[in-house]
Amino acid sequence: MDHFEALCIDVGETRLFVRRAGNGPPLLLLHGFPQTHRMWHRVASTLAHRFTVVCADLRGYGDSGCPHSDDRHAPYSKRAMARDLVALMALFGFERFAVAGHDRGGRVAYRLALDHPGCVTRLAVLDVLPTATVWDRADSQFAIAYWPWSMLAQPAPLPERLLQSAAELVVDAALDGWGPPSDVFEPALRAAYAAPLRDPAHAHAICEEYRAAATVDREHDAVDRAEGRRINCPVLALWSASGPLDTWYADAGGPLTLWQAWCSDVRGWAIDGGHFFAETRPAETSQALQTFFA
Numbered sequence: 258m259d260h261f262e263a264l265c266i267d268v269g270e271t272r273l274f275v276r277r278a279g280n281g282p283p284l285l286l287l288h289g290f291p292q293t294h295r296m297w298h299r300v301a302s303t304l305a306h307r308f309t310v311v312c313a314d315l316r317g318y319g320d321s322g323c324p325h326s327d328d329r330h331a332p333y334s335k336r337a338m339a340r341d342l343v344a345l346m347a348l349f350g351f352e353r354f355a356v357a358g359h360d361r362g363g364r365v366a367y368r369l370a371l372d373h374p375g376c377v378t379r380l381a382v383l384d385v386l387p388t389a390t391v392w393d394r395a396d397s398q399f400a401i402a403y404w405p406w407s408m409l410a411q412p413a414p415l416p417e418r419l420l421q422s423a424a425e426l427v428v429d430a431a432l433d434g435w436g437p438p439s440d441v442f443e444p445a446l447r448a449a450y451a452a453p454l455r456d457p458a459h460a461h462a463i464c465e466e467y468r469a470a471a472t473v474d475r476e477h478d479a480v481d482r483a484e485g486r487r488i489n490c491p492v493l494a495l496w497s498a499s500g501p502l503d504t505w506y507a508d509a510g511g512p513l514t515l516w517q518a519w520c521s522d523v524r525g526w527a528i529d530g531g532h533f534f535a536e537t538r539p540a541e542t543s544q545a546l547q548t549f550f551a
Contacts, residue, residue: 274320279305289360293319299539317462389478436531494525
């Protein structure tokens with residue numbers, strides 16, 4: 258992504274590192290764990306032919322800032338992260354924009370659409386279900402397969418120390434364990450994903466984000482459900498054909514049925530390539546996003 262402009266933007270509560278390129282309608286791309294904006298490197302260039310693409314490191318991740326947290330973990334809630342991104346896009350001159358989020362970024366993306374419906378024109382969520390839905394249906398299978406959810410949400414400093422001392426192992430366990438092994442995850446890319454995990458401030462921030470998902474994010478989702486709040490913009494849900502979303506939730510009708518409880522207009526399908534299909538199946542992912550956002 259060297260041809261993308263690199264910027265560090267003050268959004269009020271923190272600073273965000275972003276890369277930007279292209280012309281046309283604005284499209285914000287958000288990453289998940291244990292990655293950074295670099296996860297879009299095989300997709301963003303293609304999208305930049307039709308859109309103004311903005312790839313951001315979420316607060317606490319990558320090269321973005323790590324604001325102080327509190328006892329409720331609220332500074333690392335998806336609501337706080339969504340505020341960052343509304344401010345970021347406004348500074349670029351975009352009051353309305355499309356957004357796609359993978360993994361943790363997908364949770365920020367749907368929270369952004371719920372909290373700021375006037376800002377989001379279209380929403381794509383990649384290999385993710387609403388946080389409250391996932392926790393409500395959690396079982397022993399979930400606890401083992403989704404180990405970051407429970408491990409990183411433990412009280413400090415244990416998970417922080419684990420991330421810092423075993424950053425490369427954490428990255429390898431995720432990239433190689435959540436999908437078929439792939440040579441697209443070159444050593445330099447793995448090293449770039451591992452570097453922030455070794456930093457004490459970023460390790461703490463990432464754990465705070467997982468603690469928020471187990472607490473305040475669930476509360477925000479519960480309030481939305483109780484008040485009947487829904488995502489009214491068009492939504493695209495894509496998920497891994499070989500991952501948990503494709504099989505674990507069959508009794509509930511699958512991912513689309515679960516998203517329909519939150520969205521007025523949702524479509525989607527499974528994509529081969531494991532959890533990280535934006536990197537392992539970039540052509541298929543790019544085409545799906547281009548068609549939907551166009």
